[in-house]
Amino acid sequence: MIDFVGKNRWFFRASWILVIVGIISLVISQIRLDAPLRLGIDFTGGTSVMLQFSPDTEVTLSQLRAEVVGLGYDEARIQDAGEGNFIMCTREITSDEAEGLAANLGAALDAEVEIVDYYLVSEAVAVRTAGNALIAVIVASVAMLFYIVWAFRRMPKPFHWGICAVVALVHDVFIIVGIFSLLGLLAEVTIDAMFITGILAVVGYSINNTVVIFDRIRENMSKHISPDFAQTVNGSLTEVLTRCLNTSLTTLFVLLALVFFGGATIQYFVLVLVLGVIMSVYSSMCISSQLLVVWEKREWRKLLPFALRST
Numbered sequence: 001m002i003d004f005v006g007k008n009r010w011f012f013r014a015s016w017i018l019v020i021v022g023i024i025s026l027v028i029s030q031i032r033l034d035a036p037l038r039l040g041i042d043f044t045g046g047t048s049v050m051l052q053f054s055p056d057t058e059v060t061l062s063q064l065r066a067e068v069v070g071l072g073y074d075e076a077r078i079q080d081a082g083e084g085n086f087i088m089c090t091r092e093i094t095s096d097e098a099e100g101l102a103a104n105l106g107a108a109l110d111a112e113v114e115i116v117d118y119y120l121v122s123e124a125v126a127v128r129t130a131g132n133a134l135i136a137v138i139v140a141s142v143a144m145l146f147y148i149v150w151a152f153r154r155m156p157k158p159f160h161w162g163i164c165a166v167v168a169l170v171h172d173v174f175i176i177v178g179i180f181s182l183l184g185l186l187a188e189v190t191i192d193a194m195f196i197t198g199i200l201a202v203v204g205y206s207i208n209n210t211v212v213i214f215d216r217i218r219e220n221m222s223k224h225i226s227p228d229f230a231q232t233v234n235g236s237l238t239e240v241l242t243r244c245l246n247t248s249l250t251t252l253f254v255l256l257a258l259v260f261f262g263g264a265t266i267q268y269f270v271l272v273l274v275l276g277v278i279m280s281v282y283s284s285m286c287i288s289s290q291l292l293v294v295w296e297k298r299e300w301r302k303l304l305p306f307a308l309r310s311t
Helices: 005-033 061-070 095-109 123-151 158-187 193-222 229-261 267-297
Strands: 046-053 077-082 085-090 113-121
Touching (some): 005 158, 005 229, 005 267, 046 095, 061 077, 061 085, 061 095, 095 113, 113 123, 123 158, 123 193, 158 193, 193 267, 229 267
Antiparallel strands (some): 046 113
């Protein structure tokens, strides 16, 4: 039997480190970018254009960025999508203006340029999208709380089980948001509507893993394997460890293939899912189940960062 409960203090410390780094990144991003994350046009409004250069022309990202700035699009963000394709996000421009931009770039770089994708989001739609995204995450979290409470209604204190599951869920979401905030500062990674879709998928995946573990704990409690709740949790986690790892690894293999070969348009969406799979396994085994033990034994000091906990 693996002693997960005996190591829960270290699990909480690791989570606190990730959370604090995320908070620092969000604060710095808010100061530098006026937003906790580097937002894409889905949340700020603007235009996304995919430019395709002829295969016989070598165009680098730095060359293209210099020409775009020279044409007056200083705020434009450009991403290399591979195989001569570049994604440019800028202010709201019409399709005719985009065609003119492509023609000017072709003349300046002595290359044939074609617009293969044009996407415009108005500022009003962007504001509504941002609001709906926040509401969606909150509604999903509340719905999961009541689902867990209902599913474990025959257990003592079912509300404790629901709160522990939702805390682990929020823990996963916050750490992923913190990582993307850091990526926005260091690598200019922006988030779009697909990011919210990925977050909601992570919410479902995280709850699924937690429910599997909670269900095994409930089953072992009914069998009266041990009068010590911590031992029951340890035994349950040991029993489901192989199942959780096998399921998560098979999912990760597919997602990693998509990260490397799926193209730039879905790359960050898939990255959200990769981080979600990893975090959901960690949180379901090392956070939500450990919170149950801490709550049962009233060992609240274990939840505090080590710097704040008295010896």
